[in-house]
Amino acid sequence: MKALRRFTVRAHLPDRMAALERLSINLRWSWHKPTQDLFEAVDPALWERVGCDPVALLGQVNPKRLDDLAADASFVRRLDELAADLDDYLARPLWYQQQIDSGAQLPNGIAYFSMEFGVAEVLPNYSGGLGILAGDHLKSASDLGLPLIAVGLYYRSGYFRQSLTADGWQHENYPSLDPQGLPLRLLTDASNNPVLVELEMPDANQLRARVWIAQVGRIPLLLLDSDIPENDHDLRGVTDRLYGGDQEHRIKQEILAGIGGVRAIRAFTDVEGLPSPEVFHMNEGHAGFLGVERIRELIDAGLDFDTALTVVRSSTVFTTHTPVPAGIDRFPVEMVKRYFGSPADERSREEHAAGSPSGASSRLLPGVPIDRIIAFGEEDDPSKFNMAHMGLRLAQRANGVSLLHGRVSRGMFNELWPGFDTGEVPIGSITNGVHAPSWAAPQWMELGRELLGDADLDLLREPAVWGRLNEVDPGHIWWIRSQLRKQLVDDVRARLRRSCLQRGASDAELGWIATAFDPDVLTIGFARRVPTYKRLTLMLRDPDRLEHILLNDERPVQLIVAGKSHPADDGGKALIQQIVKFADRPEVRHRIAFLPDYDMSMARQLYWGCDVWLNNPLRPLEACGTSGMKSALNGGLNLSIRDGWWDEWFDGENGWEIPTADGLADETRRDDLEAAALYDLLEKSVAPRFYDRDEHGLPTRWVEMVRHTLIALGPKVLASRMVRDYTEKYYAPAAASLRRTVEPGADGQPFGAARDLAAYRLRVADSWPKVQITDVDSYGLPDTPLLGSELTLTATVQLADLRPDEVVVQAVLGRVDAGDALVDPITVPMQHAGTADGANEIFSTTTPLPVAGPVGYTVRVLPHHPLLAGDNELGLVALA
Structure with a gap:
């Protein structure tokens, strides 16, 4: 029989073990290995079985085991130490507080909006790089002490789980996630009732959402959930899936994320007694409606529209991750009018489609003229509402996510600044970064502690500290790399076996997997989302040549491929199928594999163990590409098209540049040329360097490239560097701008400066x-x-x-x-x-x-x- 409903019951913890609950509910454990080790010690086999999830572990562990541990003085001492360490981490002054103490004028709060957050695999609220970047932003903001509140949606099915059919076609499965079985708590009021965010939808329907809180170290992540009994059936599904459904579904999600997100922040700060954030940061345009909600708040407070807009713009930051217009969310203008229509507008649907009268107030945002909302999203096509254009028009400060992407963005949005040369468009750049404790292998973290002589890794922000790697014996560096490669091979074999069984193979057919891949062979990784521009199958341009490279008797190569295609992208699924069919061939299946269900846990093993990270997008369509940064953080060498961050930081000694033919109009010819260049590099540069050994079997020139990569790129690729850049270059100026804007005027009335600027505009x-x-x-x-x-x-x-x-x-x-x-x-x-x-x-x-x-x-x-x-x-x- 199948259960009608599924829910999670948590175990009752002995009083002496109560701190386990607090450690499990704060996601700091996801990047704090001592806390992970503590939970593993509760029940190592169960820890592995539940996917290293503390909440699931505590829900399934035998109560007698907890009683036994409560009587174990050694375990209880470790528990007390780690609980005290978490308390200290949450309370002590960090970089942000130190900046304020030194006189820096910083915001008293920052609100950070994103449609996805990849904080930990146990909370699958992400699909790819945008979400992982957002998760790393939160974790580094916590480590630096930023007073940041994050906002997103809670997706009942997250992003899909991927498997492969017998013929290699991607299959999607959407498991239902019980929030009570996740490291979440519900936002409640003083009477312990769930706080509900409410929005007026068309046809007088109310969209309501409760707010789950994921505590990411110091950072509260507010996740809005529409799957509640207070909603009509169709509105309960608004937050069902990440990037699922049609445009109607999508606009509901983005209205809830933006407008509902602001209302969730107001409720949260009121309940917690916190100051309202001064700066609002949009991570892409999905939550752009937050700006019009803030305008509504200020109009309610007595300001006119233009003065309210002036205040909102002064304190808003917009980050674009999109290098092509096709990647921007664009809704039909008539759809936007329908959702923001006037409550007094009861005309027929045909009359309504003709547009609301100029200046009519919005149903969803009373007091806000609909025509002004529509103007934010104007573009060349008058029938479309452009979310990125709205983000740029509502933000005084905007940036791309690498130097090259900043230049691309200035060209892409040049139309909003007519008469200006592309270089003068006010879109800057802050190159993305990655959270080292989340992505660096434990062996590298331990080496870092040894070099620092301290368990506190804050000093890794300083380039001079990375220079101490020059003192490390090359044999030790190679030992770490070899150990991680072996660990990856073991993981690949296990995943490959599971995938083959899912596709219909029997155990009797899978004996070959025991010797598939080799811990001593040059290992290359290619894992990412599968849109066309990332060119998953460029490596297959000449299958015979690729086979020769993989099977070379003296210098073999093994290739591990992973990635998900959007469920609606049959073209992307066809690319995956091509790779799978090539990898299924008996001649090469021990040297190349496509691993399904790419997620954070798989990615971590790949970043740790791969010697080379391959990236071959169509230049300049990779906005940043942080996967290569994570590989570099583990001593992996990048083999990449000069795009995104690699265009900025490639120096000739930290990897290899794949020559590009991006000016070539013939796309087929361009792909042929770039594939040939890739094969040449593998055969003539990469493999020879890896297999060139000294008398002790050490690839000395390779190890020196690894050492140089860590020293040169280590301090650059850190998310702590990125968050500090945002703080100093965007958050602090935005807060200062807001404070000047809201100053009283000559008549002593508040917002006088904003009124003056609005009048000037x-x-x-x-x-x-x-x-x-x-x-x-x-x-x-x-x-x-x-x-x-x-x-x-x-x-x-x-x-x-x-x-x-x-x-x-x-x-x-x-x-x-x-x-x-x-x-x-x-x-x-x-x-x-x-x-x-x-x-x-x-x-x-x-x-x-x-x-x-x-x-x-x-x-x-x-x-x-x-x-x-x-x-x-x-x-x-x-x-x-």
């Missing part, structure tokens, strides 16, 4: 079409100008209703191409020199010529206000 928008540069004169150059010769420029500017101090006038000069376009120009400020004819303003500057060759110049005007993040923020420019 409106005046600029009204006046800008009339701003003109009517005349530009130059003089002072000799007949034959030389580099450094001084050029004097004067410009006559008609400013309409703006004052000279409300604009900046700049001379822009530099080398010109054949079409007279300025190439990498410099800008020189021009000073106000007086008024002509009582109407036009004169601006002037004198500057040396900066370059030789064909040189040109122009003059431009930009709006200027001290509360803008930059003079390019409003996207307005007048050119001569």
Whole structure:
């Protein structure tokens, strides 16, 4: 018989063991090995069986075993020490508090929104890199002491579990997750009743969600759950699956994440007695509706829309992870109008589809004009609402996730700043990082402690500390790498056996797996999501050549492949099937395998054990690609297209660059060329370096590359570096901007500065079409100008209703191409020199010529206000 309902009952712990509950419910255990070791000691076999999950362990352990442990003085002492260590970790001043003590002006709270979070495999709320990055952000924020609150959705089925059919086709399974069996607690009010977040949906339906809290060290992660009896049946399924369903389902999820997420934060801070966050960070555009909810709050408090927008923008950060327009969520405008429609609008569906009257208030967000909401998502296609555009319009600060991705993003969103060169688009970059305690193998962590002479790994943030690896004997480095490779081979054999059995094989057919893969053979890993641009099957471009590389008698190679395709992406599933069919061949199956159900636990083994991490995306479509960082953190060498972070930090000695043909229009030809380059590198550089041994069997040149990789990349790839960068370059400036914006005005009323800036923006928008540069004169150059010769420029500017101090006038000069376009120009400020004819303003500057060759110049005007993040923020420019 099958159970009607499944739920989890937790064991009653003896009083002396009560601290186990506290240790199990705080996800710090997921990156704290001493705590993991303690839970393993409770019942090693059960620990392995439940997938190293403390909550599941405590739910299934024999009560007599707990009683026995309560009488074990050694175990109880360890438990008390670890409980005290957790208390100390949660309370002591960390980097953030030290910065404040030294006088840094930092926000009193940060809200971080993401649609997925990969904190630990026991909480499968992630699908790939975006979620793992978000999880690492939280863990490093905790280690640094940031006052951050994270917000997402609780997916009852998480992301799917992947298996393979007999013919290699991906099959998805969605297990139901019981939140009571996970390291979660319910947000309740003072009367211990669950707090419910409520949103008005079309047709007067109410979408309600309760809030689960995952405690990630110091960081509370709020997860909204719609599967509750208070909802109608169809609304209970809003949070059923991550990235599942159609656009109707998706917009409900994103409305709940953004608007419901803000309301969850308000409820949480009220219950916990915490200050409201000053800075709101959108990790991608999925939760972009949080900005309009915050505008509604401020309108309720008495502000007009534009002043509220000014306050919201000043304190919002937007991070884009998308290198292609196709990767952006875009909804039909009519769908957005339907969800945000006016409560007084009871016209027929046909009339409603024609659009609400300008200025009509939203049903979901009373007081917020619908046309202003729609304007946030405007793009070239008037029928589409662009979530990334909304994120950028609601945030004063924005960034990509690597230097190259920052450049790509500035080009992709250049349309929002017309008249500006791509390089001037106000989108910066902070290169992603990875959380070392989560991803570095225990052997490397132990070596780090030995080099530091201290169990506290905070010093790993300092590059000089990594230099101590120069003191480590190369034989010890190779021993660690060999030990991890052997551990990986054991894991691969076990996973390969399980996969073959799932696909219908019998034990009698699987004897070959016992000797499949070899702990002494060069091992390459390729594991990631399977969209087309990541080119899972580039390695199969020439199957015969790949087979020759794998089976080389003197320098064999073994290849481990893993990854999930989106359930709706049959093209991606077909790529997986191609790899599986090649790997199924008896000739090569001991050297190449596709492992199904790629998750954090598998990824960890791959990062630890692979000698080389392969990445061959279509450049520049990999925004960052943090999997290669995790491999590098374990001494793995990257073999990659120069994309994402690798474009930034490849130095010729920490791996290999696969030459690209990304300018080639013929995609087939490009793939052929890049595959051939990959094969050449494997045969002529990578394998020879690995198998080149000294008289003691040590690959000395390989080990030196491993050592150099750890020293050069170790401090760079850390998520602690990334979070510090966000704090110093984005969070602190956003908090400072907010505090200036909400200052009282000359009349003593709050938000005076915001009102002034909002009024300025409106005046600029009204006046800008009339701003003109009517005349530009130059003089002072000799007949034959030389580099450094001084050029004097004067410009006559008609400013309409703006004052000279409300604009900046700049001379822009530099080398010109054949079409007279300025190439990498410099800008020189021009000073106000007086008024002509009582109407036009004169601006002037004198500057040396900066370059030789064909040189040109122009003059431009930009709006200027001290509360803008930059003079390019409003996207307005007048050119001569």
